[in-house]
Amino acid sequence: MSKNKLCVLNMFNTAGSTNIGLENFAYIQDDNIEKHIILVNQSKVDGLNFIKKTYPKSNIKVHSIFSKNKYSNNFFILLERLFKIFKKIKPDIVHIHHTKSALLTSILRIVSGFNLVVTAHSTFNRYSLVQKVSFLFSYLMSNTIVCNSKNTFSNIPSIISNNKKRLIYNGVNFKKIDKSTKGGNRDDNIIQIGTVSRMIPEKDHETLVTSFARLIKAFNYNHLRLNLIGDGPLNSKLIRLSKDLKVEDRIQFFGSLSREETYEQLGNLDIFVVSSRYEGFCNAMVEASAASIAIVATNIKPLPEVVGKNNALFFEVGDINGLTLALKKLCEDENLREKMGKNASDYVRSRYPLDKSANEYLKLYKEVKSI
Numbered sequence: 001m002s003k004n005k006l007c008v009l010n011m012f013n014t015a016g017s018t019n020i021g022l023e024n025f026a027y028i029q030d031d032n033i034e035k036h037i038i039l040v041n042q043s044k045v046d047g048l049n050f051i052k053k054t055y056p057k058s059n060i061k062v063h064s065i066f067s068k069n070k071y072s073n074n075f076f077i078l079l080e081r082l083f084k085i086f087k088k089i090k091p092d093i094v095h096i097h098h099t100k101s102a103l104l105t106s107i108l109r110i111v112s113g114f115n116l117v118v119t120a121h122s123t124f125n126r127y128s129l130v131q132k133v134s135f136l137f138s139y140l141m142s143n144t145i146v147c148n149s150k151n152t153f154s155n156i157p158s159i160i161s162n163n164k165k166r167l168i169y170n171g172v173n174f175k176k177i178d179k180s181t182k183g184g185n186r187d188d189n190i191i192q193i194g195t196v197s198r199m200i201p202e203k204d205h206e207t208l209v210t211s212f213a214r215l216i217k218a219f220n221y222n223h224l225r226l227n228l229i230g231d232g233p234l235n236s237k238l239i240r241l242s243k244d245l246k247v248e249d250r251i252q253f254f255g256s257l258s259r260e261e262t263y264e265q266l267g268n269l270d271i272f273v274v275s276s277r278y279e280g281f282c283n284a285m286v287e288a289s290a291a292s293i294a295i296v297a298t299n300i301k302p303l304p305e306v307v308g309k310n311n312a313l314f315f316e317v318g319d320i321n322g323l324t325l326a327l328k329k330l331c332e333d334e335n336l337r338e339k340m341g342k343n344a345s346d347y348v349r350s351r352y353p354l355d356k357s358a359n360e361y362l363k364l365y366k367e368v369k370s371i
Contacts, residue, residue, distance in 0.1 A: 005034045006366065007093070008025075009086075010096075011096045014040075015042060015051060017258060020171075021119060033362065039062070039066060040066060040098070040100055043066055044064035078100075079104055093114065093368055095116075095119070099131045120148070120153075121281070122152065123278070139164075145164055145166070146364070147167050148169060148281040166364060172290060176259070192227060193227070194268075194269045194272060195228060195229070195275070196230055197230050198232040200234060202277050203277075205238050206237075209247075216250065262287075266293065272285070272296070274303060276303075290348055292345045294341045296313045296314075296315065296327060296330065297312050299317075308347040310343070
């Protein structure tokens with residue numbers, strides 16, 4: 001490493017299209033920053049191929065402590081591999097995002113001189129016991145804790161000083177969204193409702209599917225379609241639910257799509273629903289808002305903060321009737337859909353541009369190095 005360069009190393013479980021932290025890191029533009037990533041659950045070859053394809057101009061150097069031999073991935077072997085990479089790279093700043101890397105890196109900081117930055121991607125009280133122990137240890141060992149919303153900021157345990165915390169919202173690549181959604185095919189005769197998320201209990205797709213079915217049956221809305229983008233352990237259960245409710249012919253399960261393919265599908269939607277029970281930030285809602293789609297979301301923190309409390313219709317968690325009525329209101333009023341979509345788009349575009357987030361991280365790294 002050049003003596004004049006600041007060496008920053010980010011640790012991730014994997015490099016992939018849903019890795020928001022990696023995207024923010026990749027878009028940092030400064031010749032005086034040397035960028036490295038270490039992958040915990042992915043090979044160097046796979047990570048390098050993704051970086052070359054997705055962020056070819058990022059100048060990120062890729063490392064990995066992962067082994068395909070599961071017996072070579074125990075905690076102490078990973079710790080040894082990580083120590084060897086740290087010894088070789090000599091990072092000025094290590095930035096961690098996930099449970100295992102938080103614990104591994106915090107232990108090594110005891111014997112090494114690097115500065116430590118931790119990102120809180122979700123509210124602390126939603127973590128499992130193991131996650132709480134790991135992250136609390138990393139918070140105590142860190143120089144700075146980055147919070148992706150005011151809600152995550154306020155949920156950091158009180159033993160951590162506010163002076164140690166920094167609010168930096170996730171950045172979103174609006175240029176990519178504009179490029180991919182430009183060819184959207186919204187049918188004037190059909191109202192398309194959709195969402196993008198993993199099919200896990202926290203996202204509560206069941207409430208969305210049930211509300212959609214009720215909307216069709218109670219109000220005889222035969223011009224509606226529901227598009228579910230994403231995959232996960234509840235996929236089969238949701239397919240069965242759609243059949244039980246006799247709306248399977250009106251719901252399309254897209255499965256996992258690439259970022260570009262997802263954006264293309266957003267271009268077809270009229271209404272975007274976030275039925276989540278918990279969220280840290282919700283990039284998918286920001287991306288849908290940027291595409292000028294009317295938003296319906298649960299009123300959990302931080303969703304009103306992220307999209308603006310007047311720019312979406314909100315309902316109580318798990319409230320099938322509340323979601324049904326919100327959808328009915330938007331389905332019956334095209335002008336309201338357009339107005340809310342535009343207001344939400346203006347709001348998120350002013351707050352979450354990717355270059356703004358990248359610049360805030362660059363500023364943070366320089367500040368941490370100078371401490």
